[in-house]
Amino acid sequence: MSSVVGTRPALTWAVHLSVLFLVALWTLPTLGILVSSFRDKDQLAVSGWWTALVPAERNIVARAAPPEDAVAENGNWIIAGNVFEGSGKATAFGISSREPAAYAVGDTVELRDGGRLTLDATGDYTISYVKKPDGNRGQRIFVTSVEPPKFTTANYRTVLFSEGLGKSFINTMTVTIPATVIPILIAAYAAYALAWMQFPGRALLLATIVGLLVVPLQMSLIPLLRLYNDIGIGKSFIGIWLAHTAFGLPLAIYLLRNYMAGLPREIIESARVDGASDFEIFRKIILPLSFPALASFAIFQFLWVWNDLLVATVFLGNNEEQLVLTGRLRELLGSRGGNWEILTASAFVAIVVPILVFFAMQRYLVRGLLAGSVKGG
Amino acid sequence: MAISSTEAPRSTHLPAILHFAATLGVALFIMIAGLGISVVAALAVFTAVNAILPDIKLLQAVLVMLLGVAACFGYFWGSNRILDMAYPARGENIAANINSANAIRPWLFLGPAVVILGIYLVYPVINSIILSFHGPDGNQWVGGANYAWLAKDAAFRESMRNNIFWLIVVPTAATFFGLVSAALTDRIGWGNIAKSLIFMPMAISFVGASVIWKFIYDFRPQGSEQIGILNAIVTFFGGDPQAWITLPLWNNFFLMVILIWIQTGFAMVILSAALRGIPEETIEAAIIDGASPFQIFYKIKVPQIWGTIAVVWTTITILVLKVFDIVLAMTNGQWGTQVLANYMFDWMFRGLDFGRASTIALVIMAMVTPIMVWNIREARKDMK
Numbered sequence A: 001m002s003s004v005v006g007t008r009p010a011l012t013w014a015v016h017l018s019v020l021f022l023v024a025l026w027t028l029p030t031l032g033i034l035v036s037s038f039r040d041k042d043q044l045a046v047s048g049w050w051t052a053l054v055p056a057e058r059n060i061v062a063r064a065a066p067p068e069d070a071v072a073e074n075g076n077w078i079i080a081g082n083v084f085e086g087s088g089k090a091t092a093f094g095i096s097s098r099e100p101a102a103y104a105v106g107d108t109v110e111l112r113d114g115g116r117l118t119l120d121a122t123g124d125y126t127i128s129y130v131k132k133p134d135g136n137r138g139q140r141i142f143v144t145s146v147e148p149p150k151f152t153t154a155n156y157r158t159v160l161f162s163e164g165l166g167k168s169f170i171n172t173m174t175v176t177i178p179a180t181v182i183p184i185l186i187a188a189y190a191a192y193a194l195a196w197m198q199f200p201g202r203a204l205l206l207a208t209i210v211g212l213l214v215v216p217l218q219m220s221l222i223p224l225l226r227l228y229n230d231i232g233i234g235k236s237f238i239g240i241w242l243a244h245t246a247f248g249l250p251l252a253i254y255l256l257r258n259y260m261a262g263l264p265r266e267i268i269e270s271a272r273v274d275g276a277s278d279f280e281i282f283r284k285i286i287l288p289l290s291f292p293a294l295a296s297f298a299i300f301q302f303l304w305v306w307n308d309l310l311v312a313t314v315f316l317g318n319n320e321e322q323l324v325l326t327g328r329l330r331e332l333l334g335s336r337g338g339n340w341e342i343l344t345a346s347a348f349v350a351i352v353v354p355i356l357v358f359f360a361m362q363r364y365l366v367r368g369l370l371a372g373s374v375k376g377g
Numbered sequence B: 001m002a003i004s005s006t007e008a009p010r011s012t013h014l015p016a017i018l019h020f021a022a023t024l025g026v027a028l029f030i031m032i033a034g035l036g037i038s039v040v041a042a043l044a045v046f047t048a049v050n051a052i053l054p055d056i057k058l059l060q061a062v063l064v065m066l067l068g069v070a071a072c073f074g075y076f077w078g079s080n081r082i083l084d085m086a087y088p089a090r091g092e093n094i095a096a097n098i099n100s101a102n103a104i105r106p107w108l109f110l111g112p113a114v115v116i117l118g119i120y121l122v123y124p125v126i127n128s129i130i131l132s133f134h135g136p137d138g139n140q141w142v143g144g145a146n147y148a149w150l151a152k153d154a155a156f157r158e159s160m161r162n163n164i165f166w167l168i169v170v171p172t173a174a175t176f177f178g179l180v181s182a183a184l185t186d187r188i189g190w191g192n193i194a195k196s197l198i199f200m201p202m203a204i205s206f207v208g209a210s211v212i213w214k215f216i217y218d219f220r221p222q223g224s225e226q227i228g229i230l231n232a233i234v235t236f237f238g239g240d241p242q243a244w245i246t247l248p249l250w251n252n253f254f255l256m257v258i259l260i261w262i263q264t265g266f267a268m269v270i271l272s273a274a275l276r277g278i279p280e281e282t283i284e285a286a287i288i289d290g291a292s293p294f295q296i297f298y299k300i301k302v303p304q305i306w307g308t309i310a311v312v313w314t315t316i317t318i319l320v321l322k323v324f325d326i327v328l329a330m331t332n333g334q335w336g337t338q339v340l341a342n343y344m345f346d347w348m349f350r351g352l353d354f355g356r357a358s359t360i361a362l363v364i365m366a367m368v369t370p371i372m373v374w375n376i377r378e379a380r381k382d383m384k
Helices: A002-006 A009-037 A041-046 A154-162 A165-196 A202-212 A217-231 A237-261 A265-273 A278-289 A291-307 A310-315 A325-335 A340-373 B014-052 B057-086 B094-131 B145-152 B154-185 B191-203 B206-216 B229-236 B250-276 B280-288 B293-304 B306-322 B325-330 B340-349 B354-383
Strands: A056-063 A071-073 A076-082 A089-094 A108-110 A116-119 A124-129 A140-147
Touching: A009 A340, A009 B154, A009 B191, A009 B206, A009 B250, A041 A056, A041 A340, A116 A140, A154 A165, A154 A340, A165 A202, A165 A237, A165 A278, A165 A291, A165 A325, A165 A340, A165 B057, A165 B094, A202 A237, A202 B094, A202 B354, A217 A237, A217 A310, A217 B094, A217 B340, A217 B354, A237 A291, A237 A310, A237 A340, A237 B057, A237 B094, A265 A278, A278 A291, A278 B057, A278 B094, A291 A340, A291 B191, A291 B206, A310 A325, A310 B340, A325 A340, A325 B206, A325 B325, A340 B191, A340 B206, A340 B250, B014 B057, B014 B094, B057 B094, B094 B354, B145 B354, B154 B191, B154 B250, B154 B293, B154 B306, B154 B340, B154 B354, B191 B250, B206 B250, B206 B325, B250 B306, B250 B325, B280 B293, B293 B306, B306 B340, B306 B354, B325 B340, B340 B354
Parallel strands: none
Antiparallel strands: A056 A140, A071 A076, A076 A124, A089 A140, A108 A116, A116 A124
């Protein structure tokens, strides 16, 4: 292939640039929430995440200390203080909402009640009066400030400890791990029987499993919900483990059977000749040899269960105690629709584990995908 | 298990059926015994350990998990042991015993899978069909009323229309982008890194992806600073900011973008493997004949991987029919974005009408069925 491309440098550049463009398009959305989740929530609310590294211009409205706080000084009454809660750099200020940036820093403004207001770049203001001012509301000061970019982990602390995401994280783990391990075991035995044992009905069973691969989950929800209520499982972890096990089984059996059927016949025959039982052959030969296929399925199932919302909503419900990450995220989308500092941090907590698993085990995932779909599945 | 007994008679006589039924009966008996023993043992251990374990939920979960796995192992080991004891491979009946044991053993291996699949996937299909003829609580026979209602329901028609949009747009776009990125990344040195990054959204849940994209579509009234990147770009070029997910008809496409974003990586990975599997000679011949890279791609490579493209297409199609999380999280079907899967969920959870919800589920099932039949035929061809 390099010979084709090599003759046309312009084309090579076009390829590099197109791939760069595609990669940017596919990663920027995720980068957006990652960056945003670490930003100060006030900055996040008023400026795009792509400006996170440049100082942000902000308009704030501060209220000076009330007149009763005025202190006498050199024959004048002075009210002093700072308009910023933290730190900042003021560039302009004003005293009415119509002209919030009417005056430059350092100017002195005559107020309607006779006071004279000045503001310097650090945000310190002084209002001086000739005679003792009255009233109990402080003067409003509109300040345009430039703030350095602020990054914080406070959003994560908030979502993990006060928005209940920590608990949901544990719930998701509790659902995911058994729901990944149990089907592997059950499917492996079934796949071995379908690949290497002779019995009547085998072809029909295989066809049924291929058919079940695509049965929509929606079909199962209501009948199972009724069944669970009838036999008293209700909304429990046992119920959801079994449900996820069942929904993962067709793919597991299909993948594993295809893999096991491809193992060399000689190994199995010679073990049989040596007097090994099927049970031993499975445990000592097939299972270790099938590791790549087992890993492929484990990743599929892990990602699928971790990311599932439908099965969890139906079989665990929406109660605070058992809410999983996806369910919590959906709830936050409804209740905290505008609080992007909460949503971005929560979303990142929800997706970080699958992404790590994905990058660590990508090889097996790709192999499983290829085995699962290219062979006509 | 009834499935298998229908196939046996073709080649054999009545006694053979009886023999097969007896085999299944013994297998079932041993299964129950093996499962019973391991579950009872697991429960006993659980009760004993739980009494001394501190009351921490995660610890309990870990314990339950370990015991669950142990019970699974226990079942397979135990049932196998019972079989060996019932039909020992020694003594005067050794030949008959071995034959019987060999006939029963596959069913012990298959047992749990067959039972679980039967309860969780086969029975619900039948039960859903029955429920679709019943009222809201599933107990009262209403004949074809649910179907009649469905035919006239405006929201159902809207869902069907949107589903058809989804079915046309998403598989097409995801396959197209997948094919393009597969072809491009295969040509460059850092192609594998690029592939990883384009593939990554596949690991993100639909709800997580919805949050990510809702942030992109975020809308602030005109005049204030846009923090959603789409509106920021639009206003940068002098346009007016839009509340994208409420724009009639167009909002459907903004939701589809999310699924395309997730599925492109899947299409890319599979198509990339297919492209690499194309015999070198065909390409070399084309190069010698002076074909341009574009001609090679469209006239030599793509025609050779039509089969794989079809598989990718159907896989994404099935996913599209089941898509529900994205619509639920982004709009919950408002502003004309309803789809079948979410509409079914709506009737199940908020409408609390199991009859109508089952009827909608059956519509989804009916749309999947052609693909299912095609898959089974392909798979049978493969296995011969």
